[in-house]
Amino acid sequence: QVQLVESGGGLVQAGGSRRLSCAVSGRTFAMFVMGWFRQAPGKEREFVAAFIWGGTNTRYAESVTGRFTISGDNAKNTVYLQMNSLKPEDTAVYYCVADYSLVMDTRPQGYKYWGQGTQVIVSS
Numbered sequence: 001q002v003q004l005v006e007s008g009g010g011l012v013q014a015g016g017s018r019r020l021s022c023a024v025s026g027r028t029f030a031m032f033v034m035g036w037f038r039q040a041p042g043k044e045r046e047f048v049a050a051f052i053w054g055g056t057n058t059r060y061a062e063s064v065t066g067r068f069t070i071s072g073d074n075a076k077n078t079v080y081l082q083m084n085s086l087k088p089e090d091t092a093v094y095y096c097v098a099d100y101s102l103v104m105d106t107r108p109q110g111y112k113y114w115g116q117g118t119q120v121i122v123s124s
Contacts, residue, residue, distance in 0.1 A: 002026040002113045004096045009118030012086055016122075020081040022096030022115060027053075027077065033101045035059075036070065036081045037108060038092035039117075047106035048094070049081060059104040064090075086122045093117040 008020040020036070035050030049070040051058045058070055069082040079096060097111035105111065 002098055004098060004113055004115035006094065006096045006115045006118040009094065009120045011121045011123060014086060014088055014122055014124050016086050017082070017084045018086060018120060020083070020094055020096075020118060020120070022079040022081075024077045024079065024098065027098075032098060033104055033111075034070075034072065034079050034096070034098045035104065035111065037095045037097055037111075038090075038120075039095070040089075040092040043092075045095070045108050047108075050097075050104035050106075051079075052102060052104065057104070059106070061106070083120070086120075088122045088124045091120060091122045093119050 003025045005023045012018050032053045036048040037045045038048050039045040047061050048064055049060045049068055051070050067085045072079045095117045096115040098113040099111045
């Protein structure tokens with residue numbers, strides 16, 4: 001059973017940076033899609049970023065392109081989301097997601113496994 005545990009959320013000022021981590025356990029295949037979604041109060045969950053373990057391709061939402069970077073440390077079984085130039089509209093609960101797939105889906109239903117979420121608040 002795959003388990004995802006996020007950490008790194010908190011309060012940050014606009015223009016600042018924050019790195020989220022997602023510890024992965026139970027992964028049994030080398031190839032595996034992982035990503036991040038977020039959900040702001042009163043809004044639907046939206047895709048943020050995704051990548052494939054063992055690959056080089058990444059995919060980002062337009063709203064975070066150039067500011068956020070997704071990466072993985074295979075030795076630590078950890079996925080990161082480096083967030084720079086944060087804006088108040090980035091305030092949300094951020095969820096780590098994963099699936100036994102090679103598709104970097106932008107839809108929530110594309111991912112079977114979800115973490116519990118970590119809150120990021122960007123103050124203006």
